[in-house]
Amino acid sequence: MANDNNRDTERAWELMEKIGFAMLVTHDGDKLRSRPMAAYVDRQADAVYFLSDVRRHKDDEIQKNPNVNLAFAHAGDQKYVSVSGTAAVSNDRAKIKELFTTTAKAWWDSAEDPNIRVLKFTPEEAEFWDSPGTVISYVKMATAAVTGSRPDIGTNRKVAI
Template identity: 60%
Template structure:
């Protein structure tokens, strides 16, 4: 697969999975929390809506390197994205990416506590296997034959 194809595969998986665990640094600790992603591949950016009271902005201002872990366990598809993050109060972008999941946290996109969290990916690694049932069959066949199973694609990609 070419680098262009691998990059496209990363963005396709991120879009398909949609939710991730965002890992930030908090001093010596690493903290993860679930987030709903909004991608803009042409900007090499993954956006999230966040709340000013959540302390992510403080963590990111001190330690901007983050990791996003996307997982589709049923489909056996995973993506880990490493990049840098920044928080902004871009009200136009907040209104643009406002969607149904955001209504669980805020009444409207005009809530003054909403912020944009932008992650600019630097690299990613993905795992794309044929699915749970087929993976189990391949693992069982490999165990019987003492061979390594073909579990699908695993690539590291610079974005």
């Protein structure tokens, strides 16, 4: 059982890293807000990092309620991961420089921009769906519809990470 959990945990991390972008869901009062973010997955640190702009509201929302969710999706490959955990905002300039890549250049001129902040997400629990792919999934669903059975369209696991 422990090996299965370790394998599932590793698979959740692999999928997050492969997908690379996540919808970051925060609390805005009693409402949920979601926005796409480039994810810097760091399995060794048990963290997912994001660069954020202090002029946007997500930093304030995280300060008020650090419980957030990340939703990773690669629809073409039928790979999905939903991760619950906590986030913290910092002005760690060394980490900002480390994470500043071509993706970040689309939003800021340089890592020296004083508006950049680091969001560090610490995961607690993940659920993933790891399907064999769109075509195979559709064939299995069509077969199940004709035969009246349930399709086996991949692995669905919930794991603590």
